[in-house]
Amino acid sequence: xxxxxxxxxxFKLTFQHLTRPRVTVSYPEAKRPKxxxxxxxxxxxxxxxxMEKCIGCELCAGVCPVNCIYVRxxxxxxxxxxxxxxxxxxxxxxxxxRCIHCDMCVEACPTQAITxxxxxxxxxxxxxxxxxxxxxxxxxDHGEPQRLPWEDWRDGESAMTGGWMRATSPAGDADxxxxxxxxxxxxxxxxxxxxxxxxxxxxxxxxxxxxxxAFVNHLNPADVPAELRGRRARRVAAPRRQRGSK
Numbered sequence: 001x002x003x004x005x006x007x008x009x010x011f012k013l014t015f016q017h018l019t020r021p022r023v024t025v026s027y028p029e030a031k032r033p034k035x036x037x038x039x040x041x042x043x044x045x046x047x048x049x050x051m052e053k054c055i056g057c058e059l060c061a062g063v064c065p066v067n068c069i070y071v072r073x074x075x076x077x078x079x080x081x082x083x084x085x086x087x088x089x090x091x092x093x094x095x096x097x098r099c100i101h102c103d104m105c106v107e108a109c110p111t112q113a114i115t116x117x118x119x120x121x122x123x124x125x126x127x128x129x130x131x132x133x134x135x136x137x138x139x140x141d142h143g144e145p146q147r148l149p150w151e152d153w154r155d156g157e158s159a160m161t162g163g164w165m166r167a168t169s170p171a172g173d174a175d176x177x178x179x180x181x182x183x184x185x186x187x188x189x190x191x192x193x194x195x196x197x198x199x200x201x202x203x204x205x206x207x208x209x210x211x212x213x214a215f216v217n218h219l220n221p222a223d224v225p226a227e228l229r230g231r232r233a234r235r236v237a238a239p240r241r242q243r244g245s246k
Contacts, residue, residue, distance in 0.1 A: 028121070031154055038118040039101040042094055043145045044138045045113055046186040052082050052138065053113035053183075054089035060105035060114055068098035069105060089113075092134035097127065112182045117145055121152040143187015159188075178202070 025032060034040075045053050056073020074090035082088035105114050114137075124130045129150060136146050147153050177193075184190045192202055221229075 028152065031121075034118040034157065038116075038120075039103060040117045040119040041096065041122060041132070041151075042105070042114055042116050042137055044089070044092060044134065045115060046139055046143065047084070048184045048186050048189070050141065050186060051084055052088055053111045054092065055083050055085035055111055055113070056087040056089040057110065059108045059110065063104045063108040065102065065104065066098045066100055068095040069093070070095075085111075089134060092137060094132045094137065095130060096122075096124075096132065097130045112185075118157050119145070119151060119153060122148070122150055124150055139186060141186075143185060 047053060054071075056071060058071045058073060061067075061069040061071045070091065070093040071089055072091035073087040076082055076086060076088055101116065101120075103116060106116060129148075136148060139145055144158050145153075147158075180190060180193045182191070
């Protein structure tokens, strides 16, 4: 008798889900919007005047925990400098068979030269394609990432390529929160400072949204903001599920 109940109990759960809104999408025909701080494949940024930000210091290669980055610096030619510093990145390679997208290279870079885009849908038919060279990582003359044949770029995914940067507050000093501490990027201009946990947030400028408002259904009842408790929380969550089913 118990086995029969278990058997029909599975069907009961299946029929219950048939009446609920779908939360899946028809991937890859449709994609869900990426989060503002999505970690994807890297890009090498340039200043607004077109000069490269990389100075060939090799700090990103030194801090990489999986040794997937290889950098060789070279002195800038006096008559035609590549970067504002004394040196520039002559060779820059990233092996994506090793990369774990930890973003430690982004944190270590002193000039904000390397950041991560939102693209993670890319695959390779041979191992050589997995090693991205400087020519493939460096943004073009409009500040846009290079789009390689094996990458699945969609509209809007190349915008604000350097949106994920280092922590806004160095060493946890709240005095620096909300203060822009990096230079302008070619094509993107000056990015707004990321908001922390104080009241100095500008989520409209950064595209961010506090997790306690974005993932209400995943919080413990005591952690749900007061304005999103009870029926209000269900009304907020329902439209999000409906949008995901489109």
